[in-house]
Amino acid sequence: MRIMCLNGWGGKLYGKLLPYLKQNSPDVLCLQEVVHSPATNKDWLIYRDGDHVLPQRANFFRDVAIALPNHTAIFCPSAQGILWDDNTQVPSQWGLATFVKKSFPVIAQTQGFVHKTYSPDGYGEHPRSRNAHAVRVFDYEANRPVCVAHMHGLRDLRGKIDTPERAEQARKFISITTSIAESNDPLVVCGDFNVEPESETLKILAEAGLTNLITARTTKGTRSSYYKKPGKYADYMLVNTNVKVLDFKVVYEPEVSDHCPLVLDI
Template sequence: MEIMCLNGWGGKLHEALLPYLASKAPDILCLQEVIHSPASQKDWLTYRDGDHILPQRANLFRDVSAALPEHVAIFCPAAQGVLWDDDTSIPSQWGLATFVHRSFPIIGQVQGFVHKDFSPVGYGDHPRSRSAHGVRIWDYDANRAVSITHMHGLRDLNGKMDTPEREKQARKLLDMSRSLAEPDDLTVICGDFNVEPDSETLSILSSAGLTELVTERGFDSTRNTQYKKPGRFADYMLIDCEDAVNSFDVIHDPEVSDHCPLVLKV
């Protein structure tokens, strides 16, 4: 089974991202920063937050669903705000999504918030609402259940340092994973955590018996040349049985986002 985790960067590199996902077609895709604008048929809209202006693929959830036609697609919104079509505001949902190949029965799910709650009118003040989603699937080849939970960790305008809010979200993420997994499951937790490798977030998850694969396997970055700011880590993948890992990689080429895809084979 192949599990991929990626922050899609709102589909900014759409022309590279969609063919990459279609060609790789991982069994499980955990995708963060996903846009869903059902009121618009536009391909592109614009996100505006003060001086922060970013093109957004207006229906990235629809696009990825089309690129993975053999997958069950689940979208989990964190907020509904507006994107812009020139001077026209368009209601748009922002969140994360999970794609599961149809050959893997989904036998359990968990969805909830690790920071704040759903923001129905506007994206809200920073740090904004953050959600998580998990699926429990049956792997016939390995004759076992696998529980995979991912989140998009909160963005603090002051940086990636430890905060009480980040501690709380880590514990909520762990609680969600535990509520999904049964005792004999292989358990995976992943996502764009928006923290450094020495963070309290990773300490909390490691103390629960999970091994963090990015730093454990010697990778020095989960960012690529698209990312111009300091700090080379954001994305992590943890597993509760390292012996189950057949391979793990951080993909720097091709560049399909300003984050690197994390790819685990178990």
């Protein structure tokens, strides 16, 4: 089974990302920063947050679902806010998406919030609402269930420092995940956690019996050259002792986002 995790950057590098996903077609794709704007057929909209202006693929969720027609596509919104079509406001949902190849039936799933709750009337003040999604799928080749969970960790304007909110977020993430994972299940947790490798978040996950593959396998970080700020770690993938890792890599080429894809074969 191949599991991929990626912050999709709102589809900004759509032209590079979709061919990459089509070519690799992971069995489970955990995608963060997903845009879903069912009120428009526009291809591109603009996100504005003060000086932060970013093009967004208006229906990024739909685009990836079309690129992966043999996958079950699940969108998990954390907020609905406004994107812009020139001077016209367009309501747009933002959150996570999970894509599971249809040959791996989803036998259980859950989603919930790790920070705040659903924001229906705007993206809100920073740090904004954040959610998590977990699926339990059946792997017929291995004749067993596998549980995969991901979250997009809160963004704090002060940086990737340890905070009580981040510690609580990690505990909620574990709670959401273990609500469907059974004791003998191989368990993979991943996402853009927005923390450094020595963070309290990762210590809490380690205490829950999870091994961090990132710090064991790379010293280059998980951000591509499109990311210009200091601090090259954000994305993580961890496994429990029931997972037999056949291969794991952080993909630096091609660059399909300002984050690097994490690819795990079990």
